[in-house]
Amino acid sequence: RFLSSASSSMLTHGDEASTHVDANGVVDVNPPRGTRDFPPEDMRLRTWLFDQFREVSRLMAFEEVDFPVLESEALFIRKAGEEITQQLYNFEDKGGRRVVLRPEITPSLARLVIKQGKSVSLPLKWFTIGQCWRYERMTRGRRREHYQWNMDIFGVPKVRAEAELLQAIVLLFQRLGITSSDVGIRVSSRKVLLAVLNMYSIPEHLFTQVCVIVDKFGKLTREEIEKELMSTGLSSEAVQGIIEVLSLKSLSKLEEVLGSGVEAVADLKKLFSFAEQYGYADWICFDASVVRGLAYYTGIVFEAFDREGKLRAICGGGRYDKLLSTFGSEDIPACGFGFGDAVIVELLKEKGLLPDMSRQIDDIVFPLDEVLEGPASSIASSLRKKGRAVDLVEDKRLKWVFKHAERINASRLILVGNSEWERGMVRVKILSTREEYEVKADELD
Numbered sequence: 333r334f335l336s337s338a339s340s341s342m343l344t345h346g347d348e349a350s351t352h353v354d355a356n357g358v359v360d361v362n363p364p365r366g367t368r369d370f371p372p373e374d375m376r377l378r379t380w381l382f383d384q385f386r387e388v389s390r391l392m393a394f395e396e397v398d399f400p401v402l403e404s405e406a407l408f409i410r411k412a413g414e415e416i417t418q419q420l421y422n423f424e425d426k427g428g429r430r431v432v433l434r435p436e437i438t439p440s441l442a443r444l445v446i447k448q449g450k451s452v453s454l455p456l457k458w459f460t461i462g463q464c465w466r467y468e469r470m471t472r473g474r475r476r477e478h479y480q481w482n483m484d485i486f487g488v489p490k491v492r493a494e495a496e497l498l499q500a501i502v503l504l505f506q507r508l509g510i511t512s513s514d515v516g517i518r519v520s521s522r523k524v525l526l527a528v529l530n531m532y533s534i535p536e537h538l539f540t541q542v543c544v545i546v547d548k549f550g551k552l553t554r555e556e557i558e559k560e561l562m563s564t565g566l567s568s569e570a571v572q573g574i575i576e577v578l579s580l581k582s583l584s585k586l587e588e589v590l591g592s593g594v595e596a597v598a599d600l601k602k603l604f605s606f607a608e609q610y611g612y613a614d615w616i617c618f619d620a621s622v623v624r625g626l627a628y629y630t631g632i633v634f635e636a637f638d639r640e641g642k643l644r645a646i647c648g649g650g651r652y653d654k655l656l657s658t659f660g661s662e663d664i665p666a667c668g669f670g671f672g673d674a675v676i677v678e679l680l681k682e683k684g685l686l687p688d689m690s691r692q693i694d695d696i697v698f699p700l701d702e703v704l705e706g707p708a709s710s711i712a713s714s715l716r717k718k719g720r721a722v723d724l725v726e727d728k729r730l731k732w733v734f735k736h737a738e739r740i741n742a743s744r745l746i747l748v749g750n751s752e753w754e755r756g757m758v759r760v761k762i763l764s765t766r767e768e769y770e771v772k773a774d775e776l777d
């Protein structure tokens with residue numbers, strides 16, 4: 333749809349040709365490619381989802397924080413070939429600064445923790461809900477923005493922190509009506525891969541690169557993974573060893589291969605025993621192929637998936653104990669997850685779990701005569717001061733008002749008519765029961 337040419341002439345835009353304005357200066361009313369508008373019904377669903385995020389954050393005793401969507405590009409320059417850093421929505425601002433629309437939240441969290449420095453006492457448990465961006469050639473028509481709920485714990489080195497984060501994820505799913513038969517959470521540790529690299533005496537500087545490649549397990553064929561791994565200089569024996577270990581789905585098998593003294597095995601055993609205590613053991617499973625695609629993870633990693641395998645990962649996260657030192661600061665142990673607003677909605681649709689998002693209003697106030705617009709205003713005002721959501725309607729026929737009341741699920745219709753008003757009364761119609769009665773205007777509540 334396009335705005336009419338008349339209205340578009342009032343728009344100020346540069347002389348430069350724009351793909352968003354056609355030859356006659358008519359503006360395309362769609363949002364920029366890969367982005368979404370949220371008209372009221374979509375916004376009610378988003379608000380409902382974000383309210384669930386917030387409620388779980390409250391239950392977990394996390395504090396809300398926020399950051400600019402615009403960040404210095406330097407925060408995201410990493411050399412590990414991650415998709416997220418190859419699709420930076422980056423540009424130079426008018427001051428010649430290299431900036432980005434952030435592709436993720438964690439570096440901003442780390443930046444604020446460093447900035448707060450000694451003034452904050454550990455552990456910190458922070459959450460935020462924020463829009464993240466990527467610039468992807470629209471060949472695949474994928475979105476360029478989504479909103480992410482992030483929960484992060486700073487200052488807890490032990491797997492207790494990961495156990496807390498997993499409970500937050502399970503609580504969220506349970507609040508949405510999703511069960512452990514719909515969704516599972518694959519859990520592993522990057523220390524598994526580290527142990528394998530050590531077994532083949534692969535230099536640690538290859539670790540991050542290998543993780544980013546192995547994260548494509550399941551997206552690329554085995555041959556493609558082998559090819560990419562070989563291209564980093566790994567021997568074919570090491571490649572086969574990595575693929576063999578990463579195909580393990582049993583913690584006891586992993587222990588057989590790596591030995592019981594390995595930290596990865598101890599961490600995972602501890603986490604799975606915590607899961608029993610928290611009561612979410614049936615939600616999680618060990619899967620050595622989970623490495624997640626972010627370069628900075630150093631330990632436990634996890635991702636939630638739909639058991640029907642139709643959708644992309646619903647959320648994911650892990651431990652990142654060495655991120656702060658990449659910003660030149662003292663390291664603080666940390667772990668967190670990101671939970672996007674898109675895949676979860678696809679899952680809710682799949683499961684028929686989308687909540688009813690129709691509007692709901694308490695009262696409609698309608699003057700039956702324009703001379704009563706004043707009294708109608710004071711009635712609407714006093715009801716609002718008492719906490720009622722009031723839609724004050726004018727210049728409409730009564731037939732339209734009744735239809736409107738149904739459309740917006742109003743509880744009551746307050747009609748201000750001359751004959752009643754002369755006696756200081758108004759007429760109230762309860763829309764659910766059709767009950768109708770008069771009441772003193774100043775006793776309406």
Ligand SMILES: OCc1cccc(Br)n1
Pocket residue numbers: 416435436464465466475476477478
């Ligand atoms: O999860 C990767 C990602 C990052 C930014 C924006 C979008 Br859409 N997706």
